[in-house]
Each structure stands twice: as structure tokens, then as C-alpha cells.
Amino acid sequence: MEMIKRFYMGAMDRLLHPNLKDVSLAAALHALADPLRLEMIQRLSETDCLSSGAACPNDTPKSTISNHFAVLRAAGLVETTADGRERRNRLRRADFDARFPGLLDTVLANRS
Amino acid sequence: MEMIKRFYMGAMDRLLHPNLKDVSLAAALHALADPLRLEMIQRLSETDCLSSGAACPNDTPKSTISNHFAVLRAAGLVETTADGRERRNRLRRADFDARFPGLLDTVLANRS
């Protein structure tokens, strides 16, 4: 009878936010190179914070949302904090812009 | 004894160049989201045309080069023509800039 304690949420490495200096251009572009993630980023850019569910179309599977947010966090694009049973996701605009000047604006502007 | 005629090179669909209006932003970003392809694009941006081999570091496997060029062509970033036994690759700068204004410049500027 083994005792495996699993820590979810705040303690998980998926919730860790990298220093932007450790994010490569290729990794940043990879995070942006997906239609759903672009949609999420667009929505996040329009309000100052959104729950994970609210950042995606209604029919998006939960596990898919969770994975996409992990990618966005790893690229330094999104900061996620726990707030009750929801997550509070916000764009790390200043950090990302300082590391990749003009990139986010150009990408958002090019999303027809 | 079957006769399979294979057409290489000029006739192959990998050598086809899309109209930029059919290239999505996500596809363009995907093509840019790779360190080797960024290097290739950088090199292509510095001269007006390069053979496939000359666009990559010396130790890059031939098949890898070939695949990466196929991705760049599919994204409308590169135009390839046959020239003897070499390929003549050039950036489709004007086409790409018209479709995604500022994107290529911003990406190249952010490549430290």
C-alpha cells in the first residue's frame, strides 16, 4: 500500500513561469504557431485576465485547453495564478515585449 | 515486372509554390518556428539566392535540408527553381511581406 502524494496546481511544474531570457525565439514562435493558441492570445489581449475555459471556444476539450496553456506559459506568454477553483490567466505583455520587441503586436495585427 | 515511372524535381508537388493568400498565419509562424529554418531564412535574406546546401550549416543531412525547404516553400517564404543539378532558392520577400506585413522583419530583428 504505497502512499503517493500528488500535488496539483500551484506546485506543479506546468505552472512555473520562465524568465523570458531563457525563452528562445523559436520557442516563442512555436507557441504562437497554432490557430487555437492565437485565438486564446487574442482573447487575453482584449481583457486583462481570463479563466482557462473563457480563453477558448466552448467546445474545446478541457485537457486540450490545459495543454495549450502549458505551452503558452513555457513560452513566457502567459502567467497563470490559482484563484479558487479557476485559474487566472494574463498575458505577460511587458515581459514578452521586452524580450521580443514588436513580435506580439505584429502577430496580433496579422491575425485577420 | 512493373514499371513505375517516378518524376523527381521540377514536376514534384514539393516544388510547388502556393499563392500567399492560401497561407495561414499559423502556417507561416510554424515555418518560422525552428532554429535551423530561421538560420536558413537569415542566410537567404543576406544574399539574393542560395543553393539548398549553402543555406544550411555544413553538417546538415541532405534529407533534412530537403524537408526544411519543403516547409519553407509551403509557407510561401521561399521560391525554388531548378538550375542544373542545384536548386536556386530565394526569399519571396515581397509576396510574404504583402501577406504578413512586418512579420519577417520583426522575426529577423529578434534573432539575436
Next chain:
DNA sequence: ATCTATAGTTCAATGGTTCCGAACTATGGA
């Protein structure tokens, strides 16, 4: 013409990544 070297493509195998249902944790409220 035939041979040889070179540039690139294609194929196939392997390994990695992504998607998503199912099972789970965590929190808030009846």
C-alpha cells in the same frame, strides 16, 4: 558514350509531439 562525382529527392524506420477521453484533484456552495 560512359563513368564518376555532386546536388537534391524520396522512402522507411524510429522517435517525439499533440490531441483528447477518462480518471483524478481541488475548491465552493447547497
Next chain:
DNA sequence: TCCATAGTTCGGAACCATTGAACTATAGAT
């Protein structure tokens, strides 16, 4: 305590990327 809701984790299937080996094509030399 029970239930509903928000999100995470796991595992398998589908998809994608990498690269050696076999191939095509062309240029140049003999």
C-alpha cells in the same frame, strides 16, 4: 457531506520530424 465545476494528469492513438539508404538528375572528365 454531497454535488457541481474548474482544471490537471495519464495513456493511447494519430500525427509529425529526423535521418540513413537508395534513388534520380545533371555536369564534367576521360
